[in-house]
Amino acid sequence: MYLSRFLSLHALWVTVSSVIQHYPSVWGHYDVCKTQIYTDEGKTWDYTACQPEAIDMMKYVKVNLDPPNITCGNPPETFCGMGNPYMCSECDATIDELAHPPELMFDAEGRHPYTFWQSTTWKGYPKPLQVNITLYWNKTIELTDNIVITFESGRPDLMILEKSLDYGRTWQPYQYYASDCLNAFNMEPKTVRDLSQQTVLEIICTEEYSAGYTANSKIVHFEIKDRFAFFAGPRLRNMASLYGQLDTTKNLRDFFTITDLRIRLLKPATGDIYVDRQHLTRYFYAISNIQVVGRCKCNLHATGCREENKKLLCECEHNTTGPDCGKCKKNYQGRPWSPGSYLPIPKGTANICLPSISSFGTPPKFDRIWPNISSLGVSNPNQANVCDNELQICQNGGTCHNNARCICPPAYTGVLCEKRKCEKDPEGCITGQGAISLPQLILLLLPIAPLGLSGGFVF
Numbered sequence: 404m405y406l407s408r409f410l411s412l413h414a415l416w417v418t419v420s421s422v423i424q425h426y427p428s429v430w431g432h433y434d435v436c437k438t439q440i441y442t443d444e445g446k447t448w449d450y451t452a453c454q455p456e457a458i459d460m461m462k463y464v465k466v467n468l469d470p471p472n473i474t475c476g477n478p479p480e481t482f483c484g485m486g487n488p489y490m491c492s493e494c495d496a497t498i499d500e501l502a503h504p505p506e507l508m509f510d511a512e513g514r515h516p517y518t519f520w521q522s523t524t525w526k527g528y529p530k531p532l533q534v535n536i537t538l539y540w541n542k543t544i545e546l547t548d549n550i551v552i553t554f555e556s557g558r559p560d561l562m563i564l565e566k567s568l569d570y571g572r573t574w575q576p577y578q579y580y581a582s583d584c585l586n587a588f589n590m591e592p593k594t595v596r597d598l599s600q601q602t603v604l605e606i607i608c609t610e611e612y613s614a615g616y617t618a619n620s621k622i623v624h625f626e627i628k629d630r631f632a633f634f635a636g637p638r639l640r641n642m643a644s645l646y647g648q649l650d651t652t653k654n655l656r657d658f659f660t661i662t663d664l665r666i667r668l669l670k671p672a673t674g675d676i677y678v679d680r681q682h683l684t685r686y687f688y689a690i691s692n693i694q695v696v697g698r699c700k701c702n703l704h705a706t707g708c709r710e711e712n713k714k715l716l717c718e719c720e721h722n723t724t725g726p727d728c729g730k731c732k733k734n735y736q737g738r739p740w741s742p743g744s745y746l747p748i749p750k751g752t753a754n755i756c757l758p759s760i761s762s763f764g765t766p767p768k769f770d771r772i773w774p775n776i777s778s779l780g781v782s783n784p785n786q787a788n789v790c791d792n793e794l795q796i797c798q799n800g801g802t803c804h805n806n807a808r809c810i811c812p813p814a815y816t817g818v819l820c821e822k823r824k825c826e827k828d829p830e831g832c833i834t835g836q837g838a839i840s841l842p843q844l845i846l847l848l849l850p851i852a853p854l855g856l857s858g859g860f861v862f
């Protein structure tokens with residue numbers, strides 16, 4: 404008896420261990436849009452929320468400099484070291500070895516000396532030396548890692564990082580950078596560590612990255628991961644919490660979403676309070692690398708994003724279409740388009756577009772109140788097929804009965820079993836019948852599994 408109890412406990416432990424080990428590597432990835440499942444009625448699809456992998460977005464970036472003639476070397480000019488104004492070199496756009504065009508901000512590094520873009524020197528002083536570097540993708544992108552700008556000159560005394568969400572029509576500041584925030588922007592200096600969950604969207608001015616030539620570091624950050632950490636913990640292990648927040652808080656989601664970035668270089672490093680007018684060739688901007696890591700925003704309806712005619716496009720699933728999978732495909736207007744949802748963890752909700760119902764004919768143009776499938780009911784047996792195994796597939800394990808109705812699993816409802824029952828519950832979807840939430844799972848496991856959910860997780 405003891406042996407059988409031990410064996411069943413052991414079996415439970417093996418199951419539990421495999422769940423624990425499996426969960427962290429699976430739950431946040433959303434790397435599959437659908438899987439084929441087998442039911443009594445045969446094969447069908449189980450749809451899940453999905454998103455592309457995060458990638459190096461600089462491979463796809465386009466750049467625009469303003470003013471356009473701000474790159475050094477045309478005509479050739481001399482520039483000198485900040486530390487030693489007598490150590491000088493040439494910038495000449497006509498000689499490869501001496502040219503510093505903008506694309507050198509995005510080439511693969513790994514060799515010394517680094518390749519870099521460089522501006523003209525501040526020979527027009529006291530007229531400000533200002534440059535706008537606009538990075539654009541013609542695609543909505545979700546940032547997943549810090550933006551990192553590497554300067555080969557001193558880091559600027561004044562700089563603003565801006566973002567656009569509408570392809571450069573309007574701009575919002577992301578972060579201010581200054582050696583003296585109060586003086587430059589009338590803002591109290593802060594670092595991202597001064598923020599909290601409640602103030603994570605605050606736009607701050609930081610003095611952390613403007614120490615110019617005197618500091619060893621050449622790097623300027625915009626801290627994405629530190630902001631994620633307010634929700635996911637310092638090592639970003641609790642991504643479920645972050646995903647939950649992103650799902651329910653549009654402002655937070657939008658904060659990390661961009662179509663364009665603009666680096667506004669407003670004053671070069673001077674290394675001192677005063678500008679040395681005798682040696683204006685010491686003052687310029689030079690950038691060797693910009694890191695932007697993110698994923699195509701596909702509204703949780705695609706895992707692929709490809710470049711076509713130099714434009715990034717989501718490879719949409721779930722009967723959606725558009726560059727961001729932002730609308731339903733033709734003939735799939737059975738209910739209003741909706742983005743997928745990260746919840747419930749780990750698979751999310753696909754919110755697929757449902758087939759239009761042909762018996763209703765073509766919906767009148769501009770008629771936004773065309774009946775949606777969930778309001779149709781199944782009372783009229785003469786109406787067109789409600790479900791079949793090809794187009795109108797019962798979801799979430801539901802089975803199609805006589806083409807007239809879907810027989811749904813206990814936790815689901817809706818004509819095609821597309822809705823979780825607890826959606827109606829004002830308390831949210833905490834205890835779905837037949838489904839077990841992650842917090843529940845952890846609580847259940849704690850007495851016999853005194854270890855945290857750990858494991859490498861890559862956002």
Ligand SMILES: [Ca+2]
Binds near residue numbers: 690
């Ligand atoms: Ca470079």
